[in-house]
Amino acid sequence: MTEKYRQYTLADFIQDDAFIHWAKSPDPAGDAFWRGIAELYPHQEEVIMQARQTVLNLAALSRPSFDPGEAGLIWEDISSRLDEIPRAVPVYRERWLRYAAAALVILTGCWAMMHLTREPETAYAQRIEILENPREEVNGSDSERIVQLPDGSRVTLTKGSGISFEGKMDGGTRSVYLSGEAFFEVKKNPAKPFYVYAGELTTRVLGTSFTVRSFEKENIASVQVRTGSVSVEAGVSLRRQSVVLSPNQQASFFRREERLSTGLVKEPQPVVTNAELARFTFHNAPVSTIFDSLGKAYGVAIQYDREAVGACRLTTSVREESLFEILDVICEAIEAKYSVTGTTIRISDPNCN
Known part of the structure; x- marks a missing residue:
């Protein structure tokens, strides 16, 4: 064939x-x-x-x-x-x-x-042209706009952004086409995967919350995951790269270089409830226990040498501070350094004598 x-x-x-x-x-x-x-x-x-x-x-x-x-x-x-x-x-x-x-x-x-003076057709415009019974929602205001999708999912559009989708979303899959930036809260439905098409990015989920940013004139398009996990493909159709993202992780596609990279979001958010987070209080606790607890609270990988921090003990708590502010305090106390490589935080050079 x-x-x-x-x-x-x-x-x-x-x-x-x-x-x-x-x-x-x-x-x-x-x-x-x-x-x-x-x-x-x-x-x-x-x-x-x-x-x-x-x-x-x-x-x-x-x-x-x-x-x-x-x-x-x-x-x-x-x-x-x-x-x-x-x-x-x-x-x-x-x-x-x-x-x-x-x-x-x-x-x-x-x-x-x-027609040199005509506005060039965008990938977004080309895609929505072939939709049957299309519905388009555009945010022309200066504030965010919330759009309720037919399947119960919710999309928060930033200024100047828009989405298009089949009117009833009653097919085998749920597909949304994005121009700009939006935060998606997808209603879980394993029988109907949810796809977001945004420039070179294709994001597939079953039910989660995440942000997609893809402005035609920007070199970088990105996906940031808030809860759950998503699969992201990027690039031209025959040279695609793919990654799976977990909470507080992001994928960035560099258009000119046609390169996809992963990392942590700028401000990681706790993946546990506020009540659970309030219990993250430590009194003269081993630093290894604190690092492990932080990793679970934020859903990130924190790598360190257990033997090197074996003698380190601290009294601290997780309250209003961000993850990186907490790490700053801990590392200052044990004279260590931390760095972010991809989606992993690495602790080095502790001094626990």
Whole structure:
């Protein structure tokens, strides 16, 4: 069934119904299928990427209306360019399809040149164009706006942000398309995974709370997890990287470098209740016990040398201070240092004599 894709040209891909559907409306199943094709036929990876971009360009081109005069000028330009192609070589069907693909690319280019003042189509705009019965919510105010989704989930939109989704969200999955930044509180439903598509980021959850930030003009797009865990994929469709995030962890995708990295959020929040946190009071307790308790309270990994801190004992409590403020106090008391590497906090050079 997939053998035909071995010899596919650019023109073949942009005329393939299944490929067109995926290029205009990507989903996890489609991503996996075409990634598999690229892995099976590595020489086709670049062709697939070019074909996908061509489909998106043509989809954008077909949306705005233009007058017949402009259409005539465009086709005249295409005809003149095709007339310049040498006729000595026999033109078989495959070569004709290549010329047709070239003509489509020329058409796209000419249209772009005639509309330099138009706002370019964004990935967000391209995605929501194909939604059936779409519903769009935009925050045009200076304060946050809360949107209740049909499945019971809640989205808090920051200024200038917007989301789109199928009107009833009654399909096999729940999909939301984001432009900007929003905090999601997803109602748990194992039977219907929840997806957030934001630029190059695809976030998959069953039920949790997290923040996604993806502004088209910013180099960095990110996902920060508040509760639960999420799976994040990032990058172009055939070169995607993925990570699984836990509370107080974040993933940052650097667009120019096409690099995905993980780390801790700027201000980690406790993952236990306030009542449980109030019990984190220590009187002349081993520092190892304090570090272990902090790790559990904030859901983060704290690494240290147990033997090196074996003689350290402290009296302290966890109240209004942030995690890093608490670590500052502890490390000052035992003359140690701490550093954050990825999602792990490392304690070094303690002096407990």
